Amino acid sequence: MARNEEKAQSMLNRFITLKAEEKKKPKERRPYLASECRDLAEADKWRQQIMREIGRKVAEIQNEGLGEHRLRDLNDEINKLIREKSHWERRIVELGGPNYTKHSAKMTDLDGNIVDVPNPSGRGPGYRYFGAAKKLPGVRELFEKPPELRKRRTRYDIYKRIDASYYGYRDDEDGVLERVEAPAEVKMRAEAEEEWRRMEEIRREAKKAVKSGEVVSVGVLKDLLFEEEEDVVEEERREIEREKIEKEREFVVHVPLPDEKEIEKMVVERKKMELLKKYATEDLVQEQNEAKALLNIQL
Structure with missing residues (x-):
């Protein structure tokens, strides 16, 4: 159904x-x-x-x-x-x-x-x-995108970014260098002041000794003339170097050089010999040599 x-x-x-x-x-x-x-x-x-x-x-x-x-x-x-x-x-x-x-x-x-x-x-x-x-x-x-080529920087692009910071002229602006160098500056300043005071004391004692006629000790004189001695030694060294340079610049001739007349005579003789070789025959040259021999002419 x-x-x-x-x-x-x-x-x-x-x-x-x-x-x-x-x-x-x-x-x-x-x-x-x-x-x-x-x-x-x-x-x-x-x-x-x-x-x-x-x-x-x-x-x-x-x-x-x-x-x-x-x-x-x-x-x-x-x-x-x-x-x-x-x-x-x-x-x-x-x-x-x-x-x-x-x-x-x-x-x-x-x-x-x-x-x-x-x-x-x-x-x-x-x-x-x-x-x-x-x-x-x-x-x-x-x-796919082509790979990007890195553009080479030109000399202008390199120098364009160079400023005072590149040469270190702005290192003191941040205050870091000042904090780092502060202890060393204080130490160097103290040493320089101490050396100056010592040299002033030595000079003062030397002047007193000269006025009073007393003899100054060798150690005191040594300290007093230490700086002047360095200046003298430096000056002598410069003088020796200057003399050495001047000696090197000098030119010494050990062979006698001919003067202008001798050079002119040599040039004329050379030209004459070239002309004879060019235009004169062997017979003519031989006759000329015989004539010079008879006349006792020497060149």
Whole structure:
């Protein structure tokens, strides 16, 4: 009994479904060209339909397990629908509707950063990659940023940051150096004052001894003349160095040098010999030598 009821129920369901489909209007097909549409509402309806198709395909392309070929086909289909959507958006603007291109989505890389999409044709958006298609071989490199090259600093950039602090002229401004050097400064100042007082005491005693005619001890004289002795030794050392430099500058000639007349005579004789070798024959030279021998002429 239950079996027959199920059959009747299924037949009834099929009958109701067929009647409902008969009442429906035939499914409209989207026009191939957007320029064929004359109604703004129709144009907006077809745009919404394209948007739904893009959404389904974008959700499907997120699956990385579809394979490289299927991902590339899906990405091509999405780009085709995007171009078609741009045609319908331009048609909507022509029919007096809103401009949807102002609020269109931007292209992003793997990190979510907005990327400029190149389009050589200059019409509509360029080719885009979605979902797992961004990780395909040859596509990932398009979204990777080139490594930043470290710019080499020029000499001007180096010297531009050099100021008084670089040379240590502002080390005293923070007060640290003053606190560190304060004990050493007090110690050196005390030692200098003590040495000055001792030398003043020695000079005072020496003056008293000179006025009274007394003999001053050797130790006192030694301390008194210590500084003057250093000055004398330093002066003598400078004098010796000065004399040594002057001696090095002197140039002593150990070979007698000819004067101007002798040099001129040597040049004339040399020119004469060159002319004789050039124009005189051997017989003429021999006759000239014999004549000089007879006349007892020596050159």
